[in-house]
Amino acid sequence: MKTSTFFKPLGSERIDPLLVVLWVVLLAVAVLWIAPVLFIVATSLKSTQEVMNSSAFAFPTQLATDNYATAWQRGRYNTTFLNSIVVTLIKVPLGLALSAMAAYALARIELPRKKVLLVLVVFGTMIPFQVMLAPLFRLINELGLLNTYIGLWLPYIAFGVPYQVFILHGFFKEVPQELSEAAVIDGASHFTIFRRIFLPISLPVLAALFILDFVATWNEFAMALVIMLNSNNWTLPLSLMAFQGEFGSDFGPLNAAIVTTVAPAVLVYLIFQRYFVGGLTAGAVKG
């Protein structure tokens, strides 16, 4: 029977009491860490009256699920939730596909000025786009794309490309030559090699980038704020901000609105989580 290695430092057979203490401390910190989330979920199920009169820590006595219906209607989630879904579900796969194509070409095809392009791309990972909201507004306005999905997809893709190309380039560069050689000899084009050989082997990395990008796109606020000016085009973060301003003291529905906004990203994270750490770090931390 395999004995447990819990609390034993690497290469040691004995339980280290210090590690036990550390573990207990960590558990306590974890409870603190998750408390705000539990607090929000609990409050989202309390009637406003109960929020005012009972302790903040008390569990809801009656589940006020109608808070969610109220939040749905006040936040006009029929519209905004749908907008968020359309924006995210088109932008994320499209952006990833374009990034993967570019990363493949940069990693596997002899091109002049390749190095300059790569530096230019890495540079993009470090630029705070919050700085450029005004010129972005001007550009999108001049293209006549304010309040349109395309007007949001394009800058979202532009700001997703650098990080994704950076990670995928690192990954594609490490793929052994033998894997694609046979196809090259058979005269296959780069498009075929990319689709048939490189895409399938990069699925774990793509999955990790998918979560990252899904969460980032779903949560994005600043750019949407200057591009989606009409409330019919709002995404969930914009709607939550308006909700906070208008109904900020109606605590039950407010917290229900928070939960509704956050839940899809958390769900996607939980579903794809096992790819996450491995894929994220495949290219990032190595070099």
Add this chain to the structure above:
Amino acid sequence: MGAGGKALTTPVDSARPVQRRLIASARGQERLQGWALIAPALLIYAVFALYPIFDVFALSFQKWNGLSPERSFVGLTNYIHIFQDDPVFWGAFRNTLIWTALAVSVPPLIGFGFALALNESLPGRGMLRAIFYMPVIIAPIAVATMWKWMYDPFFGLFNSMLTGMGLQSLIQDWLGDRRVALYSIFVAYVWQHVGFSMVLFLAGLQGVSQTLVEAARIDGANRTQVFRYVTLPAMRTSITIVLVLSLISSLRAFDIVYGMTQGGPAQSTQMLALWAYQQSMQIHDFGKGSAVSVVLLVITLLIVLPYLAWRNKAEGDKS
């Protein structure tokens, strides 16, 4: 696509004319395919990410309200205004510096601690990692809304907690008091960002040679010595990356301030990114807003460019 066209005619030495042409056309084909693969991403990136960087410089020398066709060149007027007459700018500048200093030190340190602890063999560590990471995936605007409500002076979590513990004297108007508001926001920021550092450090710890750690232990090195002489040197790259990423995300701090205080009370939580936005989009002075943006951009570049050079050199040394 000019470079692709030029590539077609690049001569290949040391080949006979026919072969030369064949090889050249094959290589031309290859390059064409290469450019076709790169073009869509590069084009979108250039137009919607790189061009605005140049445009923000151009806008900072103009007077423009954002909508009218009238735009006039005003030279350095906007800069003179923000440096000399703008009552908010220097406060925002100071707050950005304080915020950045805190953001590159506090979350990475806590994240490093969590990563070291969760790299040990502990029961339920997957669960613990997930809990510490979870705030990272919550929308910053939702984090702001959550914490704003927890900070509520009358019904919020913190003040009811203090009341419950009999510590009424510590009760604060967390976001309404200009001396504490910035730090109250920062606490929420820490909660959201520690998990991010933790994950990167955990990944870095995978690269610490286990054999080396064991060998050091067998040679009688104690815990501190192993950490100091084995773990820490192997973590240098991860530490640099985390610090740079923390720095960049701290300069980006926008959503969380916008969602909690909008820069108030009395501009005490104002920061450069938010002030640039408010000048342009709310006060409709794109010139002054862009001048503020340029200041922030220049600060960013002063930090980013040396880092890129360092990275490039490190990469060159490796190959």
